[in-house]
Amino acid sequence: MNQTINTILKHSSVRSYTNQAVSDEIVETLIRCAQASSSSHFIQAYSIVQIKDQTIRSKIAQLLDNPKHILEAPLYFVFVADLSRHKRISDYHNSDMASLESEALLIATVDASIAAQNMFVAAESLGLGGVYTGVLRNVPNDISELLNLPEYSFALFGLCFGYPSKVNEVKPRLPIKEILHIDSYDSTNSLLNLQEYNEVMKEYYSKRSSNSKNEIWTEQIANYFSKTLRPHMNSFLKSIGFKL
Ligand SMILES: Cc1cc2nc3c(=O)[nH]c(=O)nc-3n(C[C@H](O)[C@H](O)[C@H](O)COP(=O)(O)O)c2cc1C
Numbered sequence: 001m002n003q004t005i006n007t008i009l010k011h012s013s014v015r016s017y018t019n020q021a022v023s024d025e026i027v028e029t030l031i032r033c034a035q036a037s038s039s040s041h042f043i044q045a046y047s048i049v050q051i052k053d054q055t056i057r058s059k060i061a062q063l064l065d066n067p068k069h070i071l072e073a074p075l076y077f078v079f080v081a082d083l084s085r086h087k088r089i090s091d092y093h094n095s096d097m098a099s100l101e102s103e104a105l106l107i108a109t110v111d112a113s114i115a116a117q118n119m120f121v122a123a124e125s126l127g128l129g130g131v132y133t134g135v136l137r138n139v140p141n142d143i144s145e146l147l148n149l150p151e152y153s154f155a156l157f158g159l160c161f162g163y164p165s166k167v168n169e170v171k172p173r174l175p176i177k178e179i180l181h182i183d184s185y186d187s188t189n190s191l192l193n194l195q196e197y198n199e200v201m202k203e204y205y206s207k208r209s210s211n212s213k214n215e216i217w218t219e220q221i222a223n224y225f226s227k228t229l230r231p232h233m234n235s236f237l238k239s240i241g242f243k244l
Pocket residue numbers: 011012013014131132133134135136157168170171
């Protein structure tokens with residue numbers, strides 16, 4: 001084990017922060033770490049909007065029923081899956097940008113996500129804690145308008161960071177045997193693995209220091225997927241230029 005691995009393995013989302021400000025030097029380091037990530041075809045298909053203005057922060061929070069962590073985090077970055085730059089580049093070179101289909105959506109989403117996760121690990125290594133906020137996609141049109149996002153770009157999620165005032169216990173992950181397949185996919189023991197995991201999660205949920213509950217993980221997942229997830233996303237993505 002080394003320090004990087006320890007940082008990664010002790011991850012848990014942090015939603016409560018002290019008032020301690022985060023220095024500009026750290027902010028710049030976080031941005032540089034995000035930018036250091038790999039990028040599909042080196043297209044670098046993301047932008048980051050740092051929300052510094054408290055009025056804009058409050059407006060975002062209001063649109064989302066006021067999550068405390070979004071209102072109070074010393075740092076809030078909105079990660080934008082962004083192909084608008086590539087449109088500007090195409091125009092600059094008098095080249096037609098082909099219609100943006102599923103693959104374009106995937107590469108922009110992947111680029112933005114791995115940049116964010118690089119930033120996340122860097123932040124945790126510096127003693128910060130944070131949480132992703134995919135809840136932004138509840139109201140994608142409002143967020144686009146508020147942040148002045150151009151066509152071919154959309155807010156994928158936000159990242160809150162600050163010095164933790166409360167750290168949650170690490171959540172147990174699925175057993176390795178459930179997610180790791182050697183040479184070909186084998187789901188023969190999947191249900192057994194999941195039942196075993198239900199027990200582990202049941203114990204975790206019942207014993208954790210806050211928000212303890214009596215829930216079955218697979219039931220939560222079945223409930224979650226019993227409804228269409230954010231059904232407005234399809235028409236939203238079409239409205240900003242994607243052909244899905
Ligand atoms: C893309 C993404 C979006 C998320 N959106 C939210 C969110 O809107 N609100 C929230 O409280 N947590 C959000 N989370 C945090 C997850 O709930 C959390 O990572 C998960 O429960 C595992 O817990 P852990 O991060 O503490 O290990 C999000 C995580 C990811 C990766």
